[in-house]
Amino acid sequence: MAFEIIGTGRAVPPKKVSNNDLAAQIDTSDEWIRSHTGIGSRHYAEDTVACSDLGIEAALNAMAMAAGYTGENPAERDKAAAEIAPTIDIIILATATADYYGTPSTACIVQDKIGAKSAAAMDITAGCTGFVYGLETAAGLLAVNPERKRALVIGAEVLSKLMNWDDRGTCVLFGDGAGAVVLEKTNAENKGILKTLLYADGSGNESLLMRRGGTRNPFKKGEVIDTGICVEMNGQEVYNFAVGAISTTITALMESPVEGLGNITVENISWIVPHQANARIVQAARRRLRIPEEKFYMNIEEYANTSSATIPIALDEMNRSGKLKKGDLVLTVGFGGGLTYGGNIIIW
Numbered sequence: 001m002a003f004e005i006i007g008t009g010r011a012v013p014p015k016k017v018s019n020n021d022l023a024a025q026i027d028t029s030d031e032w033i034r035s036h037t038g039i040g041s042r043h044y045a046e047d048t049v050a051c052s053d054l055g056i057e058a059a060l061n062a063m064a065m066a067a068g069y070t071g072e073n074p075a076e077r078d079k080a081a082a083e084i085a086p087t088i089d090i091i092i093l094a095t096a097t098a099d100y101y102g103t104p105s106t107a108c109i110v111q112d113k114i115g116a117k118s119a120a121a122m123d124i125t126a127g128c129t130g131f132v133y134g135l136e137t138a139a140g141l142l143a144v145n146p147e148r149k150r151a152l153v154i155g156a157e158v159l160s161k162l163m164n165w166d167d168r169g170t171c172v173l174f175g176d177g178a179g180a181v182v183l184e185k186t187n188a189e190n191k192g193i194l195k196t197l198l199y200a201d202g203s204g205n206e207s208l209l210m211r212r213g214g215t216r217n218p219f220k221k222g223e224v225i226d227t228g229i230c231v232e233m234n235g236q237e238v239y240n241f242a243v244g245a246i247s248t249t250i251t252a253l254m255e256s257p258v259e260g261l262g263n264i265t266v267e268n269i270s271w272i273v274p275h276q277a278n279a280r281i282v283q284a285a286r287r288r289l290r291i292p293e294e295k296f297y298m299n300i301e302e303y304a305n306t307s308s309a310t311i312p313i314a315l316d317e318m319n320r321s322g323k324l325k326k327g328d329l330v331l332t333v334g335f336g337g338g339l340t341y342g343g344n345i346i347i348w
């Protein structure tokens, strides 16, 4: 049994905000952001756009590709996606910035709008590792029921609406976007998602959190709120955790033989697609692991950190630009709030 990615898609808001644009609003500079993170710009959703809107666009693009359409005509794209919609059995949407708090899930909103009437739908909260967790969850749900054939896995975020603009060490790091894949259960051998490792270290839950609004710290009647729900981060703690998480995950993915593939060496790997949180984090882990720079796909310069969306956005960019070829061995590696981390081995 194999779980193959048969379509990829992404959706990034057109509004691009450069470091200099931010520097006109808050006390920061292009030089500081670039030198500390590798970020050059990020894209922000308009006020009327929520997480599901980006997730739907990415999903339709992935579904259209699964139906054989990769063009840019919206009507043709929707027609192709509509062919796939009734065949989707599961929708998993990873996000930290859902349309609504608690319920309904953003996945259910996507399910309705894309017309995937026979799909079960749920969200995953695993921070920036959400897409890595989502792929394994979807594969597991496909595996246990012979009736299920196809899953849609989406990472979607509108982080710009949950920033504290007084916290310059955090707000400059994040952007909005979504990526999606269609996963199909097939009888192929040595294809698709071959192995996934998932980890959590909940002792670090306070290093990266949205403190207010939940049952731990609910808003109180009459309370004056000057900062809404927002991402709070201990940058240094997350930095140290992240370098270790990348190193541990890649080492563990390569350590034990993979069924049908044997041992994986750096030479076998075509691409490592890391979560794009900070170029310096990836550089530090890469040096520790002694893996050449050209094996890592990076696009943080354009999009900044879109949390659960960075990996599927990268996969779609690579796929559509022809960088990913059939048979390529791809390692994903994610890390983020929770704290969570993990990675997938995929034969493209």
Ligand code: ACO
Pocket (backbone or CB within 6 Å): 027, 028, 029, 032, 033, 036, 037, 127, 128, 168, 169, 170, 172, 173, 208, 233, 234, 235, 236, 238, 239, 242, 277, 278, 281, 305, 307, 335, 336, 337
């Ligand atoms: N512009 C200008 N100066 C700034 C900015 C900014 N945007 N942010 C912080 N500074 C200043 C600080 O005020 C401080 O100044 P001071 O020395 O006068 O007090 C100085 O820069 C150094 O601040 P540090 O916080 O020590 O900077 P550091 O080198 O640690 O870099 C950073 C901060 C980039 C946030 C780093 O800690 C980091 O990358 N951490 C990991 C963050 C991350 O990747 N998070 C997401 C991962 S998980 C997920 O994706 C959800």
